[in-house]
Each structure stands twice: as structure tokens, then as C-alpha cells.
Amino acid sequence: MTNCPTCRAPYRSGSKCYRCGAKLGAVLAVQVEAAAFRRAATRALSHRALITAQGYADRALFLHRSKEALGTAALVALVRRDFKAACELWFESCQSAEAEHRETPSGPAGDQGERQD
């Protein structure tokens, strides 16, 4: 999570937003689960279990449509030779990364080094 889903303040750490006090524990838990599915997809790919990898990548995307999940899904699609889906997912991943970059403050007081994704 790079920003609080309630007030869009940059995420620093912990289970509460420093600005609005929103409880972020559930959001963080879902992101942890999505990351586990991304890793499972990558492991399945390394074993050439392509259908299993696709399932894990889809679950990761369902839980958290992050640039990382999109990248993993694009890789799975590429290995499965679904080039149209791979291109679409990769393009969306790049757009997601650009949007995230725009939302992250810059300058000496920025929070860019504290992402926990």
C-alpha cells in the first residue's frame, strides 16, 4: 500500500493511518495474502505447472490488482503463450506504476523509501 485508501495520505507503517486514523490492518492482510499468491504463481511457473500458476495469479489479481500482481499475471500469460493477455496485463501494470509514481510525494520529506508492498 502506498497510500491510505481513505484519505490518500502516503502510507508510512503500522496498522493505522497517521493522518486520518483509518484502521489499515485488513487492507494489509489482504495485500500479504495477495503477495503469497504471487509467489505461489511464480513457484508454479518454475515447475511448469501453467494452469496452477494461472490460478494463483488470478487470485492475486482478485485480492489486490497491484502492479506486481499485474506483472506476475503478464508473465504467466506470456509463458502460456497468450500474448494478447500478456500485453494487456503488462500495459496495465505500467499504467499502475505511473499512477503510483504520481501519487507519491517527492522532495526531501517524501515517503518513497517506506513502501511495504
Ligand SMILES: [Zn+2]
Ligand atoms: Zn488516512
